[in-house]
Amino acid sequence: MFKIGCHLSSVKGYVHMGKEITALGGNTFQFFTRNPRGGSAKPLDMEDIEKYNKYAEEMGIDVILAHAPYTLNCASAEDKKREFAYEAFKEDISRLELVKGAMYNFHPGSHVGQGSDRGIELIAEILNRVIRPQQKTKVLLETMAGKGTEIGRNFEELRRIIDKVELSDKIGVCMDTCHVYDGEYDIVNDIDNVLKEFDDIIGIERLNAVHINDSKNPFGSHKDRHEKIGEGSIGIEAFERIINHRYLRELPFYLETPNDLQGYKNEIQLLKNLYK
Ligand code: FE
Ligand code: FE
Ligand code: ZN
Numbered sequence: 001m002f003k004i005g006c007h008l009s010s011v012k013g014y015v016h017m018g019k020e021i022t023a024l025g026g027n028t029f030q031f032f033t034r035n036p037r038g039g040s041a042k043p044l045d046m047e048d049i050e051k052y053n054k055y056a057e058e059m060g061i062d063v064i065l066a067h068a069p070y071t072l073n074c075a076s077a078e079d080k081k082r083e084f085a086y087e088a089f090k091e092d093i094s095r096l097e098l099v100k101g102a103m104y105n106f107h108p109g110s111h112v113g114q115g116s117d118r119g120i121e122l123i124a125e126i127l128n129r130v131i132r133p134q135q136k137t138k139v140l141l142e143t144m145a146g147k148g149t150e151i152g153r154n155f156e157e158l159r160r161i162i163d164k165v166e167l168s169d170k171i172g173v174c175m176d177t178c179h180v181y182d183g184e185y186d187i188v189n190d191i192d193n194v195l196k197e198f199d200d201i202i203g204i205e206r207l208n209a210v211h212i213n214d215s216k217n218p219f220g221s222h223k224d225r226h227e228k229i230g231e232g233s234i235g236i237e238a239f240e241r242i243i244n245h246r247y248l249r250e251l252p253f254y255l256e257t258p259n260d261l262q263g264y265k266n267e268i269q270l271l272k273n274l275y276k
Contacts (some may be wrong), residue, residue, distance in 0.1 A: 002275040003063065005029040006255035006264040013045055014052030014099065022059055023263045025272065030065040030105070030254040033092045037071050041088075045096060053100040063252050065140075065174070065199070065209055067098055068106035074126045075109030075119035075151055082122060085109075086250070089130045096137045103208060105140040106173045108161060109154040119151045124164030131167045140174040140208055145224035153183055153222075155201040162202070169208035172208035173198075176256075177242060178227070181234055184220040188238040195247045204247050212239065212253045212271070226258045227265050240274045249275075 005026035008017045010033070034041040057061070072085045089106075097104040111119030131139065141161060146153030151161075162168050175198070181187055186196045198204060214232030217226035230236035242248060254270040255267050 001027075002249075002272060003252035004255075004268055004271055004275075005064075005252070006257075006259070006268065007031065007067070010082075012181065013048040015055055015272045018052055018055045018059065018061060020261070021061070024261060025220055025268045026240065026264075027059070027061055028063055028065070028252045028254070029061075030067055030256070032069060032103075033066045033095075034069055034088070036067075036069050039069075041091060041095070046098070049098050056100045061101065063101040063103065063209075064099070064255055065252065066092065066099075066102055068092060070107055072106065073109045073112075074106075074123045075111045075114070077112050077114055083124065086126050086129060089126060093130060093135060093137050093139070097135060103138045103140055103172070105142055105209065107144060107150070108141050108156065108158070110149045111151055112149055115148075116151055116157060119149070120157065120160050120164065123151065123161050127161070127171070128163045128167075131165065131170050133167060135170060137170075138172050138208060139170055140172045142174045142211070143176050143179050143183070144221040145176075145179040147224050155198055159201050162206070172206050173202060174209040174211060175207060176211035176213060177234060177239075178213035178215040178232075178256075179224060180215060181215050181219060182221050182223050183254050186219065186271075188219070188234055191238070191241055191245060199247075207247070207251065210242070210248060210251050210253045211256050212242070213256050214239075226257055228259060228263070229255070229270060236270075236274075239271070243271055243274060244276050 010031035040106040144152040214227040
């Protein structure tokens with residue numbers, strides 16, 4: 001079954017998001033666990049979560065993706081910032097344990113000049129502090145475009161993080177199509193080889209989700225500016241191959257394109273039409 005959805009606002013809670021994605025023709029969705037620029041999470045609403053879990057069961061929404069705030073930097077040089085990242089992570093995961101089918105995606109971090117070796121160490125340190133043997137929530141590292149000092153700019157860096165995590169069976173990867181294309185992985189002309197490389201370096205079984213975005217910038221630009229599907233440098237034919245690829249077709253796909261809800265509805269329909 002084609003699992004397709006988009007990024008939604010979480011301010012009105014889970015039930016609202018569930019109904020919203022149904023209305024848009026999707027069957028999965030992504031949301032920020034808290035204000036994307038950081039800050040505290042709103043109070044836990046157990047009634048909303050219980051109602052949502054029932055709704056998801058009825059509607060066959062079997063997976064959703066929670067996204068950590070993108071300012072959270074596990075590789076920061078400042079103790080205070082890393083401690084904030086740790087606290088937010090711990091709280092987010094403990095809450096997500098209550099929500100049916102939730103996975104947790106985050107940007108590995110930026111080493112801010114400390115070097116990628118040090119950054120990778122710091123990221124793994126936090127993962128080792130938060131991940132518990134009994135947790136159900138998978139934690140996904142997102143593939144990054146490699147702007148600035150971002151870690152996760154290539155598959156090797158993600159592999160090096162995973163290698164340092166003790167409970168690494170709880171770790172997966174979310175591939176962002178805009179980011180990998182900006183990061184010099186040619187998913188337009190050579191998707192088979194890109195995924196073979198992913199398999200050789202990380203292992204394809206770790207790939208748990210896809211962010212499906214076109215890119216405003218050319219191949220290898222390391223920019224990270226998302227574009228509407230079919231209107232950027234990746235293009236519609238490439239997306240048709242991507243969503244139907246044997247390594248990807250069973251994974252959940254999340255649009256993070258610059259769209260309002262009607263725009264998302266149109267893109268969900270467009271992709272459903274291309275799915276064989
Ligand atoms: Fe992201
Ligand atoms: Fe993304
Ligand atoms: Zn991005």
